[in-house]
Amino acid sequence: MSPIRVINPDGTFTTGPETTERLLTPGEVAQIFGVGPKTVNRWALTGRIPSVRTPSGQRRYRETDVITLLSGDRSS
Amino acid sequence: MSPIRVINPDGTFTTGPETTERLLTPGEVAQIFGVGPKTVNRWALTGRIPSVRTPSGQRRYRETDVITLLSGDRSS
DNA sequence: TAACAATGGGGTAATTGGGGGC
DNA sequence: TATGTCCCAATTACCCCATTGT
Numbered sequence: 001m002s003p004i005r006v007i008n009p010d011g012t013f014t015t016g017p018e019t020t021e022r023l024l025t026p027g028e029v030a031q032i033f034g035v036g037p038k039t040v041n042r043w044a045l046t047g048r049i050p051s052v053r054t055p056s057g058q059r060r061y062r063e064t065d066v067i068t069l070l071s072g073d074r075s076s
Numbered sequence: 077m078s079p080i081r082v083i084n085p086d087g088t089f090t091t092g093p094e095t096t097e098r099l100l101t102p103g104e105v106a107q108i109f110g111v112g113p114k115t116v117n118r119w120a121l122t123g124r125i126p127s128v129r130t131p132s133g134q135r136r137y138r139e140t141d142v143i144t145l146l147s148g149d150r151s152s
Numbered sequence: 153t154a155a156c157a158a159t160g161g162g163g164t165a166a167t168t169g170g171g172g173g174c
Numbered sequence: 175t176a177t178g179t180c181c182c183a184a185t186t187a188c189c190c191c192a193t194t195g196t
């Protein structure tokens with residue numbers, strides 16, 4: 001993973017020359033996949049999805065990781 | 077299929093310039109069509125309806141795809 | 153009658169959701 | 175208000191087989 005270069009006023013941050021990252025809450029990821037927030041936490045516990053921890057212990061998920069899972073080639 | 081561009085706070089996400097998507101569970105789709113969940117599963121396996129997989133393997137269906145099928149644009 | 157497609161039921165294992173409490 | 179965690183019932187995926195209709 002690329003190192004963080006610049007943090008923007010809107011909360012996004014660059015990890016490379018042209019890449020901008022965004023962190024999603026468990027609730028946001030849950031709605032994206034059509035499941036509950038607890039299920040997303042379960043995914044993190046079982047290693048199905050990478051996660052970042054806030055200093056208080058809550059989980060955040062990279063938008064790029066979510067998009068990768070959504071694009072996962074399991075069409076059927 | 078268009079690549080995902082942006083994920084919104086309400087769980088929708090754009091797959092193109094102006095498109096927003098939502099996902100339905102097998103049970104919901106089954107209730108909509110008046111069939112059993114297993115039949116919806118079979119539709120996905122036979123390619124009659126597109127589906128997205130959760131990281132754990134369960135299927136979710138795009139509301140727009142269901143609406144399209146309900147609209148009755150079938151070949152026969 | 154045979155062949156075929158579509159649907160549902162049974163069984164099993166894995167996943168999920170809801171309640172409760174923190 | 176949202177989240178992290180635990181427990182339990184409901185849902186789902188996947189297999190095979192019976193039924194129905196063409």
